[in-house]
Amino acid sequence: MKHALKPSQYAILIAIMLTASVGDSLLARGMAQMGPMDIHHLGRLLLHAPFNPFVAAGIVLLIGFFAAYTTALSWADLTFVMPATAFGYVVIALLGRFWLHEHLSATRCVGIALIVCAVGFVAGGPSRTEHPKLDRMDAGLGPL
């Protein structure tokens, strides 16, 4: 298993945590500004939503999230990257508490603590399982 991550790879993991959570928050704020819509007016939604600045910024951040997520999967295991994506929920809860002044219940605090522990478990371990044989077969080079 591969151990050390480069600083740029830590930056990608932080980008995963921040872009998903902030992107979702911006989308939620933009859609709230647009008011309720029903399924029969999807065309109106698709035409108008991207021009709302919050929705547009949210879409850009979520595209950034997908790019960062796929990049991370090119050098790390899925089970290593998963807790990083989950940490986005913690960022959303903290944004809600300190930016929107929402109430943070004891149950949610326990949830935050569990996810932080999970990130700690994984961050201390290796990022990638090496499979020389499978990787060679994937590359079309045949078995060793």
Next chain:
Amino acid sequence: MTISPVLHIWLSISFVAALAVLGEVLIAAGMRQLGDLDDIRAVGGLSSAIIAVLTNARFVTGSLCMAANFFAMLYALSIANLSLAGPGIAALTYIGNAFAAKIYLHEKVDKRRWMATLFVAMGVFLLTR
């Protein structure tokens, strides 16, 4: 044959989670097949890295599964409360991903990663309720 509403809801939640697991595992398999994108970018530039990703069959199939997952989630939310569907789908997806990564991607999911998966599933369940 009719099924009970509760079973209908849980079948829908399980289907959404299964699509998410399938999509994420296929995307992860595609990215593993390509190798480190930084290396591809260093050789052929950013455009060759983007082309390599977008022409990878596993990645494209995984992305289609994620798109199907989005529409299946809309259906699940139309028959179940968000307070049940949200945490249920998230928790099942994290646990399913760990099993799929071990079985299909042959990742070494040691005790530390199983603990992390369980903590994430429980944490997301509590946070999103």
